[in-house]
Amino acid sequence: MQFRSIIRIVGLLLALFSITMLAPAVVAFIYRDGEGFPFVLTFFLLLAGGGLLWFPNRRFRHELKARDGFLIVVLFWTVIGSAGSIPFMLSEQPNMSVTDAFFESFSGLTTTGATVMVGLDNLPKAVLFYRQLLQWFGGMGIIVLAVAILPVLGIGGMQLYRAEIPGPVKDSKMTPRIAETAKALWYIYLALTVSCASAYWLAGMSVFDAISHSFSTVAIGGFSTHDASIGYFNSPAINFITVFFLFISACNFSLHFAAFASGKLHPGFYFKDPEFRAFIVIQLILLAIVFGMLINHGTYESEFEAFNQAIFQTVSISTTAGYTTTSFSEWPLFLPVLLLFSSFIGGCAGSTGGGMKVIRILLLSLQGSRELKRLVHPRAVYTIKVGNKALPQQVVDAVWGFFSAYALVFVICMLGLIATGIDELTAFSAVAATLNNLGPGLGEVAVHFGDINSGAKWVLIVSMLFGRLEVFTLLVLFTPTFWRS
DSSP states (O other): OOHHHHHHHHHHHHHHHHGGGHHHHHHHHHHTOSOHHHHHHHHHHHHHHHHHHHGGGTTOOOOOOHHHHHHHHHHHHHHHHHHTTHHHHHOSSSOOOHHHHHHHHHHHHTTOOOOOOOOGGGSOHHHHHHHHHHHHHHHHOHHHHHHHHOGGGOSOTHHHHHHHSOSSOOSOOSSSSHHHHHHHHHHHHHHHHHHHHHHHHHTTOOHHHHHHHHHHHHTTOOOOSSTTGGGGTOOHHHHHHHHHHHHHHTSOHHHHHHHHHHTOOSHHHHTTSHHHHHHHHHHHHHHHHHHHHHHHHTOSSSHHHHHHHHHHHHHHHHTTOOOOSSOGGGSOTHHHHHHHHHTTTOSOTTSSOOSSOHHHHHHHHHHHHHHHHHHHOTTOOOOOEETTEEOOHHHHHHHHHHHHHHHHHHHHHHHHHHHTTOOHHHHHHHHHHHHTTOOOOSGGGSSOSTTSOHHHHHHHHHHHHHHHTTTHHHHGGGSHHHHOO
């Protein structure tokens, strides 16, 4: 294990992260909200901290192995999540405890969108902007950014890329060089952000709200600058813009890259991808069920309003964004529970969405189908194909391993919450909301997480990390084999 090389890299990444503190400081200066100092102070603290880690180890530039990459990713998310809490602790408004500051920071960086803050409409603009910025950087993964613009790392970036990019097939690169791949991802990400912000602004949002919400929309995060979330604007146009960009961001970014690179921007290009087709089917089935139930129960006066709320909440919850336009927890109980379970599927692999990913659910269903066929024809040989491509058994085994690990982490976190005194419904929904990087839950956490106890919040912080790092990246560090030389 190249520990000194790892410390050098983490130091560089921490110094890079310190630059993000300057943006909210500028916002504080523009709006004169008096909250610029915490961000300027944090900038110098993180820059100095990064320098202290980097300087003694600056000459250690050894090639890293795969397990070194996993350790860097986990260390980075832990260190940056902790560092991101400093401005919250230093700010006078809101006045947050250490636990709440860590919770908000990790929720932002992991794009979970669960918040402990209330009274957002009255908070300083700098603090609100900072929360959105955390989600924007967490969405694509700040490590991919670092690999793209910091060739000084001196490592083969594939080790970091494999640990960071969500999905079961992690060795597929869009371009031959990892730095070029990371740059391509960020160009697409930036283009989507600018397009989303422009659409929001044209639909009636202020410039500040448009930019802020574009950050959390493209990141599929769910943080908002208002307590009422997207419902604050009470605009069907803004609702449909949100749905459109959430849907795009929940698709595999390699599809976007291939579409732009080949000039094939028509929908037919996307429909060639089996995961995209499965994603469409899931969304349509959910929408039909939710819309039908709302009409049947007469929840809304008009069919248009019912459709507007149905499509928004369906896409928002199932893609793990967690935006709300209404208190969906007050709908007929079947619907909130259905949508909560849909978040376990989440977005496509290679997207900014959370959950287990559509491709894994597709592979699990294909594997289940194969086992049923084997019961009828025990001697037959069946291969699992995605599209026209037969998948190696290693990938199928990895998906089953991931599913079992995911279930184990879920159960342990849920039991941990119940042990702190949380009721069963709240515990179940809170773990589902954090492990799937969703945000809102049911019960005591239907609106925000501010009222639960500190012990429960720390359990949920761990749950967020497991969800963001797709369980295995973090779980592998707890195995003796990982540390054995």
